[in-house]
Amino acid sequence: MEQTMIHHDSHYDPEASKIGMWLFIFTELLLFGGLFIIYSVYRFMNPDAFHLAAKELDTTIGAINTIILLVSSMTVAMATSAIQNKNIKLTQILLGITVVLAIVFLVNKYFEWSAKFDHGIFPGSEHLINDMSKGEILFFGLYFVMTGLHALHIIIGMAFIIFVMVFVAKKKVHPERYALLENSGLYWHLVDVIWIFLFPLFYLIT
Amino acid sequence: MSNEKHHIVPYRTYIFVLLALIVLTFISIAITHIELADYTVAGALILASVKTFLVLTFFMHLKFDKPYMRIMVGFVLAVFLAVIIITFLDYYYR
Amino acid sequence: MQTATQIPTDVSFLEYRKYKGIFNWILSTDHKRIGLMYLYSMMTLFFVGVALGLAMKLELIAPGKTIMDAQDYNAVFTVHGVIMIFMIVIPGLPAVFGNFLLPIMIGAKDVAFPKLNLLSWYIYILGALLVIASVLFGNGTPDTGWTFYAPYSFKSGTNLLPAIFGAFVLGFSSILTGLNFIVTIHRMRAPGMTWLKMPLFPWSLYGTAWIQLLATPVVGITLLLIILERVFGIGVFDPALGGDPILYQHLFWIYSHPAVYVMILPAMGAISEIIPTFTQKHIFGYKAIIGSTLAIAFVGYFVWGHHMFTSGMSGTAQYTFSILTFLVAIPSAIKVFNWISTMYKGSISLQTPFYWAASFIFIFMIGGLSGLVLGALATDIYVHDTAFVVAHFHFIVFGGVGFSFFGAIHYWFPKIWGRMYDTKWANTGWLVFSIGFLALYSPMFYLGMQGMPRRYYDYLEEFHAANILSTLGSWVMTFGLVIIVINLVRSAKHGPKAEMNPWNGKTLEWTVPSPPPVENFEEIPVYGEKDGPYEY
Amino acid sequence: MYILANTTHASNMVEGVDKAFLLILGVSFIFLIGLTITMLVFIYKYNKEKNPRATQIKGSNTLEIIWTVIPTILVLVMFYYGWAGWKPMTKPPKDSFNITVNSRMWNFTFEYENGKKTDTLFIPKDKAVKLNLRSMDVIHSVYIPAFRVKQDVVPGAEKFLWFIPQKEGIYELFCTEYCGLNHSYMYNWVKVMPEEDFNKWYVDTTQKAMAVVDSPTAAGKRIMTNIGCFACHSIDGSKLVGPSFKGIYGGQRTVKTGSDERQVVADDEYIHRSIFDPNADIVDGFNKGLMLPYTTQLTEDDVKLIIEYMKTL
Ligand code: HEA
Ligand code: HEA
Ligand code: CUA
Numbered sequence A: 001m002e003q004t005m006i007h008h009d010s011h012y013d014p015e016a017s018k019i020g021m022w023l024f025i026f027t028e029l030l031l032f033g034g035l036f037i038i039y040s041v042y043r044f045m046n047p048d049a050f051h052l053a054a055k056e057l058d059t060t061i062g063a064i065n066t067i068i069l070l071v072s073s074m075t076v077a078m079a080t081s082a083i084q085n086k087n088i089k090l091t092q093i094l095l096g097i098t099v100v101l102a103i104v105f106l107v108n109k110y111f112e113w114s115a116k117f118d119h120g121i122f123p124g125s126e127h128l129i130n131d132m133s134k135g136e137i138l139f140f141g142l143y144f145v146m147t148g149l150h151a152l153h154i155i156i157g158m159a160f161i162i163f164v165m166v167f168v169a170k171k172k173v174h175p176e177r178y179a180l181l182e183n184s185g186l187y188w189h190l191v192d193v194i195w196i197f198l199f200p201l202f203y204l205i206t
Numbered sequence B: 001m002s003n004e005k006h007h008i009v010p011y012r013t014y015i016f017v018l019l020a021l022i023v024l025t026f027i028s029i030a031i032t033h034i035e036l037a038d039y040t041v042a043g044a045l046i047l048a049s050v051k052t053f054l055v056l057t058f059f060m061h062l063k064f065d066k067p068y069m070r071i072m073v074g075f076v077l078a079v080f081l082a083v084i085i086i087t088f089l090d091y092y093y094r
Numbered sequence C: 001m002q003t004a005t006q007i008p009t010d011v012s013f014l015e016y017r018k019y020k021g022i023f024n025w026i027l028s029t030d031h032k033r034i035g036l037m038y039l040y041s042m043m044t045l046f047f048v049g050v051a052l053g054l055a056m057k058l059e060l061i062a063p064g065k066t067i068m069d070a071q072d073y074n075a076v077f078t079v080h081g082v083i084m085i086f087m088i089v090i091p092g093l094p095a096v097f098g099n100f101l102l103p104i105m106i107g108a109k110d111v112a113f114p115k116l117n118l119l120s121w122y123i124y125i126l127g128a129l130l131v132i133a134s135v136l137f138g139n140g141t142p143d144t145g146w147t148f149y150a151p152y153s154f155k156s157g158t159n160l161l162p163a164i165f166g167a168f169v170l171g172f173s174s175i176l177t178g179l180n181f182i183v184t185i186h187r188m189r190a191p192g193m194t195w196l197k198m199p200l201f202p203w204s205l206y207g208t209a210w211i212q213l214l215a216t217p218v219v220g221i222t223l224l225l226i227i228l229e230r231v232f233g234i235g236v237f238d239p240a241l242g243g244d245p246i247l248y249q250h251l252f253w254i255y256s257h258p259a260v261y262v263m264i265l266p267a268m269g270a271i272s273e274i275i276p277t278f279t280q281k282h283i284f285g286y287k288a289i290i291g292s293t294l295a296i297a298f299v300g301y302f303v304w305g306h307h308m309f310t311s312g313m314s315g316t317a318q319y320t321f322s323i324l325t326f327l328v329a330i331p332s333a334i335k336v337f338n339w340i341s342t343m344y345k346g347s348i349s350l351q352t353p354f355y356w357a358a359s360f361i362f363i364f365m366i367g368g369l370s371g372l373v374l375g376a377l378a379t380d381i382y383v384h385d386t387a388f389v390v391a392h393f394h395f396i397v398f399g400g401v402g403f404s405f406f407g408a409i410h411y412w413f414p415k416i417w418g419r420m421y422d423t424k425w426a427n428t429g430w431l432v433f434s435i436g437f438l439a440l441y442s443p444m445f446y447l448g449m450q451g452m453p454r455r456y457y458d459y460l461e462e463f464h465a466a467n468i469l470s471t472l473g474s475w476v477m478t479f480g481l482v483i484i485v486i487n488l489v490r491s492a493k494h495g496p497k498a499e500m501n502p503w504n505g506k507t508l509e510w511t512v513p514s515p516p517p518v519e520n521f522e523e524i525p526v527y528g529e530k531d532g533p534y535e536y
Numbered sequence D: 001m002y003i004l005a006n007t008t009h010a011s012n013m014v015e016g017v018d019k020a021f022l023l024i025l026g027v028s029f030i031f032l033i034g035l036t037i038t039m040l041v042f043i044y045k046y047n048k049e050k051n052p053r054a055t056q057i058k059g060s061n062t063l064e065i066i067w068t069v070i071p072t073i074l075v076l077v078m079f080y081y082g083w084a085g086w087k088p089m090t091k092p093p094k095d096s097f098n099i100t101v102n103s104r105m106w107n108f109t110f111e112y113e114n115g116k117k118t119d120t121l122f123i124p125k126d127k128a129v130k131l132n133l134r135s136m137d138v139i140h141s142v143y144i145p146a147f148r149v150k151q152d153v154v155p156g157a158e159k160f161l162w163f164i165p166q167k168e169g170i171y172e173l174f175c176t177e178y179c180g181l182n183h184s185y186m187y188n189w190v191k192v193m194p195e196e197d198f199n200k201w202y203v204d205t206t207q208k209a210m211a212v213v214d215s216p217t218a219a220g221k222r223i224m225t226n227i228g229c230f231a232c233h234s235i236d237g238s239k240l241v242g243p244s245f246k247g248i249y250g251g252q253r254t255v256k257t258g259s260d261e262r263q264v265v266a267d268d269e270y271i272h273r274s275i276f277d278p279n280a281d282i283v284d285g286f287n288k289g290l291m292l293p294y295t296t297q298l299t300e301d302d303v304k305l306i307i308e309y310m311k312t313l
C-alpha cells in the first residue's frame, strides 16, 4: 500500500488528480462494460446472424481508424514526455497532431455511418425491421450505440486536449505542473483501448 | 509538488510500442481470414487484450506508477471479468 | 481554495460570509456547507416521498378504490420508489454526513476536489428536478415501478424519459461523490493516520465509494439504452426485435443490488461510531469490522441474480446466486456480533443516539434475517414480488438506513449546529416512531406469507385485516417523525449552546469547536504511535 | 396463513418449500431473540450508573472465528434446504398434462390441448400438470400461492411451471410481475377437480356446441370474454385503457394514421384492421402500442363473430 506521504503545504497534488482521473476512467470502462456484456450475450445467442451482419461492415475503414487512433495515442503519450523535457513547442505540435487525427477519425466515421444510412440501415428503419433477422437488428442496434458512444468520447477527448493546448499556451500547464496534460492523455488512451475492442468485435469476427 | 521526479519516458519507447500495436492489429486482421471456427473470437480477444496491456503499461504509464495503481486497475478488470462470467452462468446453461 | 491564508480560523463555518445572502451557500465549496445543502434538499424530497407512502397506505386501508385510481396508485409507488431510492437513501449518508465529517474525521481541511463536490450537488439537484418534471409535465406520471423493467418501460405511454434521464443524472452525482471520497481518503489523511488508524465511518465510506464508482455506470448505460429504445426503437431489450428482457434485469440489478450496500454500509459505519462513544469503550474487533465492510462491498457485487429467481434464469445461475447471497450475509452477521460485544463491560450512557443505534441493530436483524428467506431458492420463489419483499426492504432500507440516519443526526447534531436538542422530546419521538414502524411493516411479512403480491392497487378480502393495522401504523410513525423533526429544527435555531465534545467522543471531529471553523483545523493534527480513533 | 397453517398439502411442492421456510424462520428467531436479549442484558448490566468505568477490550480472534464459522455452516444448511425444495420445480415429468397459458395485459387465458379455452384453470387432482407460459406483450408472472409455485412469463421466451395438485378446492392465481394499469386485477381462479370430474368436463363439448347454436352475437361475446378484450374496453360507454365499444359500429372516429389525423367510419374493414393491426390507426385520445395485434390468436371467423356482436352495442 501507499505510504503516508501526504502534502498539505500546497494545494497542487498531481498524484491526487491522477488517481481521480483513473477512477473516472474506471467508471467509463464499466459504462462500456455494460455494453460489452450485452454484446457478448447477444453474440452468444445469435452467432450466425452476428456473423452475417458483420460482413456488412467495411474492414478497411475500421483498420484505418484503428491505426489512426493508435498513432494519436502515441502522440499524446509523447506530449507528456515532451513537456517534461521542457519542450513546449514539441508538446503543442504533438497535441495538435492528436487533434487532427481525431478529426480524421470522425470524418471516416461519418462516411461509414452515412453509407449505412444510404443502405437503409439505421435504428428503426424499414429495411432493418422487415428484411433482417432479429440477430441482425441487434447487431446493428449495438453497432450504432457502441460506435456512437465511442464517437462521443472522441469528441469529448478532443475537446479536453484542445483545452489543454490552450492552457499550455497560457502557461497554466507547464513543465512543473502538467498533471492536466497527463490526464487528458489518460482519457485519450481510454478511448483508444475501447476502440481496440470495438474493432475486432464488430469488423473482424465475421 | 512533484519533488520525487517523474520518470521521463524516452520517445523511442513510444515508437516501439506503436509499432508493436500496429503489427498486432495486422495479425488480428490476418487471422480472421484463416478458418479457426470457434477460436476466431478467442484469438481476436486475446490479441485485443495484449494490445490493451501494452497501452496500459506504456502509454498510460502504469509501469512507472506506484504499485497500488496497478493493483487498482487489475482489481477493476477482475471485477468486470467476474461479472461477465457470472452473467454467462445464466446464458450458457439456459 | 486560493484564499486559504485569509480565511479566519476562529469563525464557524455557519457564520463565515464571503458572498451575499444565499450565494454564501450555493457557491460555497466548503464541504460542510455542501453537506448541509444535501441535507436540506434531501429533507424536502423526503417529505414528498413520505407523503406518497402515506397516500399508498391510505389507499390500501380497504379493498377497492379509497382515494385514488389504479393509474394514480401505480404512479405513486413509482415516484415514491424513485425518490426514496435514487434521491434519499443512495446519496443519503455519504452525501450528508460523509461530506460533513469525512475530511474532519481524517484530519483534512476539505475534500480533495472541493469544486467537483459542489458540482455533484448541482448534478444531484438537476437529476431531482428532471424526475419532478416527469411528474408535473407531459402525458402522465411514470408508472413502471422504480425498476423500469423492460419491455413495459417502453410500452408505457407515460412521461418516462425525464424520469429515467433523471435517474441517470443522479447516478453521475453519486459517482463523482464516490470519486472524491476515494481520492480524499488516499491522499489527505492526517500525518500518522495509517489505514489501520482510520475511524470506521470513513472506512465504510471508502467501501461505499468503490461500489458507487464501479456499479453506477452499469445502470447508467442501461437506462440510456431504455431511452434510446423509446426514442429510436433500436431494439436492445425489446423481444419483438430480438432483445432479451431478462438481460435488462441482469444489468439493472448488477447496479441495484450493490446499491443496497451503498445504502447500508455508511449506515453501519455511523453505528460503529455511535456505539463506542456511548459505551466509552474501544470498538470490539476493529479489524473484523473493516474486513467485513470490504467483504460486503466486494461479494455484494456478485449476488444480483437473487432478484431474478423467478425470471427463468438457468438453474446453474440460480443456485450460484443463492449461495453467494448467503455468503454476503455473513459479514453483516460479524458486524452485529461485534457491535453487541462492544457493549460488554462498557459504561453505557443511555442517550438518544444510543437508543437509535440499539434499535437499529434490532430492526436491521429483522430486515437482514428476512433477507435469508429471500436468498433461499424455494422460499424466494414463494414470496418473490409479494408484500414479504416490501417488508424486507422497508425494514432494512429505512429501518436500517433511516434509523442509522436519525441516530447519526442526533449524534452529530451538536457538532453541526453547535446547539443541543431537547432530549426528552427526542426520546419520545424515537419511541413513537419505533412503535409505528413495527406496526406499519410487520403486517407486511404476514401478508407476503399469505401470498399478497406487491404493487397491488386492489386486493382480495382475505388480506384486509393486516392492511388496516399497517395503515394505522403509518399514522403513528408519521406522528413520531413530526415530533423528531420539529424538535430538531427548533433546536438548530434556539437550542442551548453545545460544548465541543458533549459525548466524550474520541474521533477527530470532537477536537474541533462546535460548529467547526471554516478550515476545520487551525493546525493539522498528527497521529502518534499510540494514537487511534477509539483509545478511551 | 398458508405457510404455517396448511397441514394438508395442496401440491407436491408445498412440503419442500415449507420445510425450508420453517428452518430459516426458526434459526432466524433463535438469533433474533438471543441477540436481542443479550443486548438488553448488556445495556442493563453495564449501564453507566452500575458500571461507571468501562473495561477496554479490543477484540478476540477466537470469538471472531467462532462467529464466522457458525453462521457459515448455518447458511449453508439453509442454502441446502432452499435448493432441495426448488430442485423438483425444474423437472416436469414427461407425461404431464399440458396447458398453454396465454398472458396479456391484463388477463390470462388457459388453452387445453383439445382446443378448449377458459379463463379459470381447471385441473385434475393427483396428475402432473405443466403450464406452458406465453406472453403477448410484457412480462407477467403466474403465481399460485397454495401450490408454492411462481414463474415469470417472458415475451419471446418459453417458460413453464409444473406441479401435482393434491387437494380439491379453489385457489387464487395472481399475476405477480408488475405489468401496468390493471396488474392488480390480473388474477384468476384455479379449480382442482377429482380426475373423473375433470375428464367429464374436459370432453364435454356442449359449451362449444352451444356457441354454434347460439345467436352469432353471443358467440362473439364469448370469444371476447375469453380472450380478454374487456380488460381494456367497456361496453357501457366508460373509458378504460381503450375506447368503449358502445355504439362503435358505424360510428365516426378521429384517428391518427402515422402522423395524419383523419376521420373514419367504423365499418367491418376498420374493425378488422383495429384487431389485426391496432397500431395502424390510433384513436384520438388513446395511446399507441398498448393493444397488440391479435393475428395469431383470432381467426377471420372469430373476427366476423366479434363484429356481429359489436353491431348490437
Ligand atoms: C439497505 C438495503 C438492503 C440491504 C442491506 C439488504 C440486505 C440483504 N438482502 Fe435485500 N433488498 C433490498 C434492500 C436491501 N437488502 C431492496 C430495496 C430489495 C427489493 C428491490 C425491489 O424489488 O424493489 C431487496 C430484495 C432482496 C431480495 C429479492 C427478493 C425478491 O424480489 O424476490 C433478496 C433475495 O435474496 C434479498 C436478500 C438480502 C440479503 C440476504 C441481505 C443480507 O445482506 C442481509 C444480512 C443481514 C443479516 C443476516 C442480519 C444480521 C445477522 C445476524 C442477526 C446474525 C445471524 C445471521 C446468520 C445466522 C446468517 N433482498
Ligand atoms: C428509503 C426508502 C423508503 C422509505 C423511507 C419508504 C417509506 C415509506 N414507504 Fe415505501 N417503498 C420504497 C422505499 C421506501 N419507502 C421502495 C423502493 C418501494 C418499491 C417501489 C416499487 O415497487 O417500485 C416502496 C414501496 C412501498 C409500498 C408498496 C407499494 C406496492 O408494492 O404496492 C408501500 C405500501 O404501503 C410503501 C409505504 C411506505 C410508507 C408508508 C413510507 C413512509 O411514509 C414512512 C415514513 C418515513 C419516515 C417517517 C422516516 C424514515 C427516515 C429516513 C429514511 C431517514 C431520512 C433520511 C434523509 C432525510 C436523508 N412503500
Ligand atoms: Cu400481468 Cu401483472
Ligand SMILES: [Cu+2]
Pocket (backbone or CB within 6 Å): C256, C257, C260, C303, C304, C306, C307
Ligand atoms: Cu439484492
